[in-house]
Amino acid sequence: MATYFHSVFLFWSQGAQFCGHFSKSIGKRWATITIFILSFVSIFLYWIWIQKSVITDIVTTPSPKKPPGQVDFPLNCSNLNLTLTCPTTCPVTIEKEESSPVACPEYTRWIHEDLRPWQSTGITRDMVESGRVYANFRFVIVKGKAYVEKYKGAYQTRDVFTIWGILQLLRLYPGKVPDLELMFWCGDETVIKKRDHQGLKATSVPPVFHYCKDDETLDIVFPDWSFWGWPEVNIKPWGTTLEALKEGNKKIKWKDRKAYAFWKGNPYVSKKRVELMKCNVSNKNDWNVRLYIQDWEKETKQGFKNSKLEDQCTHRYKIYIEGYTWSVSEKYILACNSMTLLLIPQYHDFFTRSLVPMQHYWPIKITNNTCRDLELAVEWGNYHTDKAQDIGEAGSKFIQENLKMDFVYDYMFHLLSEYSKLLKFEPTIPLGAHEVCSETMACQEGSKFWRIKNFMVESMVKSPRNRLPCTMPPPL
Ligand SMILES: *[C@@H]1O[C@H](CO)[C@@H](O)[C@H](O)[C@H]1NC(C)=O
Ligand SMILES: *[C@@H]1O[C@H](CO)[C@@H](O)[C@H](O)[C@H]1NC(C)=O
Ligand SMILES: *[C@@H]1O[C@H](CO)[C@@H](O)[C@H](O)[C@H]1NC(C)=O
Ligand SMILES: *[C@@H]1O[C@H](CO)[C@@H](O)[C@H](O)[C@H]1NC(C)=O
Numbered sequence: 001m002a003t004y005f006h007s008v009f010l011f012w013s014q015g016a017q018f019c020g021h022f023s024k025s026i027g028k029r030w031a032t033i034t035i036f037i038l039s040f041v042s043i044f045l046y047w048i049w050i051q052k053s054v055i056t057d058i059v060t061t062p063s064p065k066k067p068p069g070q071v072d073f074p075l076n077c078s079n080l081n082l083t084l085t086c087p088t089t090c091p092v093t094i095e096k097e098e099s100s101p102v103a104c105p106e107y108t109r110w111i112h113e114d115l116r117p118w119q120s121t122g123i124t125r126d127m128v129e130s131g132r133v134y135a136n137f138r139f140v141i142v143k144g145k146a147y148v149e150k151y152k153g154a155y156q157t158r159d160v161f162t163i164w165g166i167l168q169l170l171r172l173y174p175g176k177v178p179d180l181e182l183m184f185w186c187g188d189e190t191v192i193k194k195r196d197h198q199g200l201k202a203t204s205v206p207p208v209f210h211y212c213k214d215d216e217t218l219d220i221v222f223p224d225w226s227f228w229g230w231p232e233v234n235i236k237p238w239g240t241t242l243e244a245l246k247e248g249n250k251k252i253k254w255k256d257r258k259a260y261a262f263w264k265g266n267p268y269v270s271k272k273r274v275e276l277m278k279c280n281v282s283n284k285n286d287w288n289v290r291l292y293i294q295d296w297e298k299e300t301k302q303g304f305k306n307s308k309l310e311d312q313c314t315h316r317y318k319i320y321i322e323g324y325t326w327s328v329s330e331k332y333i334l335a336c337n338s339m340t341l342l343l344i345p346q347y348h349d350f351f352t353r354s355l356v357p358m359q360h361y362w363p364i365k366i367t368n369n370t371c372r373d374l375e376l377a378v379e380w381g382n383y384h385t386d387k388a389q390d391i392g393e394a395g396s397k398f399i400q401e402n403l404k405m406d407f408v409y410d411y412m413f414h415l416l417s418e419y420s421k422l423l424k425f426e427p428t429i430p431l432g433a434h435e436v437c438s439e440t441m442a443c444q445e446g447s448k449f450w451r452i453k454n455f456m457v458e459s460m461v462k463s464p465r466n467r468l469p470c471t472m473p474p475p476l
Helices: 002-025 028-060 108-114 125-130 159-173 238-251 271-280 296-301 330-332 371-384 383-403 405-422 438-444 450-459
Strands: 137-142 145-150 179-183 208-210 258-265 289-293 315-320 339-341 362-364 433-435
Touching: 108 208, 108 405, 125 179, 137 159, 145 159, 159 405, 159 438, 159 450, 179 405, 238 330, 238 383, 238 405, 238 450, 258 371, 271 289, 271 371, 289 315, 315 330, 315 371, 315 383, 330 383, 339 371, 339 383, 362 371, 371 383, 433 438, 438 450
Parallel strands: 179 208, 258 289, 258 315, 315 339, 339 362
Antiparallel strands: 137 145, 137 179, 145 433
């Protein structure tokens, strides 16, 4: 392109020079006409070049980067009568590209596995309907617009922030998320048991979206609400928290941290956690373990001063233990640069399946000897400080690189797209559904709503992304 422009320019200047000599010998009038014609031709060619380059730019290169902080989709609560429909956001088309040069994190591969039960049969309307008994809500996308049909309330604001999260995906990739209908379950326990759908009586498996699964279940794993915020315990949206943790990590260097294994949380959600409490330091024993009970009621009253996650990167080792099923705490624990002593979990969420033992964490089996195993792990780490530090840093790097919100959204995008490809019916707006958008959710007032609203504004997607989602790895 530049060469082309250069030659046009040369052509024009040579022409002018040529005309200069010409004018002396032949005469002023002819010279003027020649200059005029040559200029005209040059301008015309230049115009063609501009047109051509604009067209090629649209086809081959992404649109220019927006200045940071620019908001394409402001949350405009003033023009929304809450009983009315959502504002229409114009779909933004991303320039045509064959595939994204950015590879998705390894864990994205598991989407193929999670959807395998329906790979050969596809998903019929009956199958979706059979998931209704388990679901808190049905989420529907028809022509890029979102609808929710509520069935039963969820614990705290899990359903609210889950729906909010999907709506943000629609803002990130307007017009790109295909039409679909899905059932979503927001509880702790897994609901689609393999044993209920095996053998001769095999009923078709209901596809139900949920936050976790184990080897015995077929729930479709989706990021949990905490990525957009958990207002009841003041756990901020993940984008903000991840940055805070990066800063928090700098406060105390690994070697200056307390040489014990730390855990803080609510033990009364599972027997395993209650058992773990026996490993705490006491008059009789010291297994190098320091455990603390998080009293959320007290914290709520005191304004969450002592529960900041970024202030909990104070020990060389941090313990992860699952709760009733998976625990949202895993990402916060891994992101601390401390070596994670991971009590091997039964359940996994969407990203934990690509963590590698001894690379990202130190695995510990839950047995009668757990306290002793914790003690040995800490002793090993204090003796091999460089290696322990490496494992701690590798775990944090995994989280910082693979679990940034960009990739969380891309995981959701690919999961929903693959799910939608399996649907054997045309999604329709259910009678009991209402349209949802960021405005219907965030444009509320009231003293109880302010923290929810703050988290929503904080985690809101403010502009569509001008690149394609990452490229999904092939099935295993
Ligand atoms: C919000 O919408 C109203 C009514 O359509 C409009 O007058 C106002 O300028 C909008 N505000 C912003 C910040 O876009
Ligand atoms: C909002 O809608 C309700 C019900 O349709 C109507 O009574 C009210 O006047 C509307 N308010 C505004 C500000 O348009
Ligand atoms: C564990 O021991 C420490 C130090 O004695 C104490 O402060 C803490 O409350 C104990 N934690 C539990 C869960 O008992
Ligand atoms: C753990 O200890 C209890 C009681 O001491 C015993 O009954 C049980 O079999 C032990 N479990 C394992 C896995 O060793």
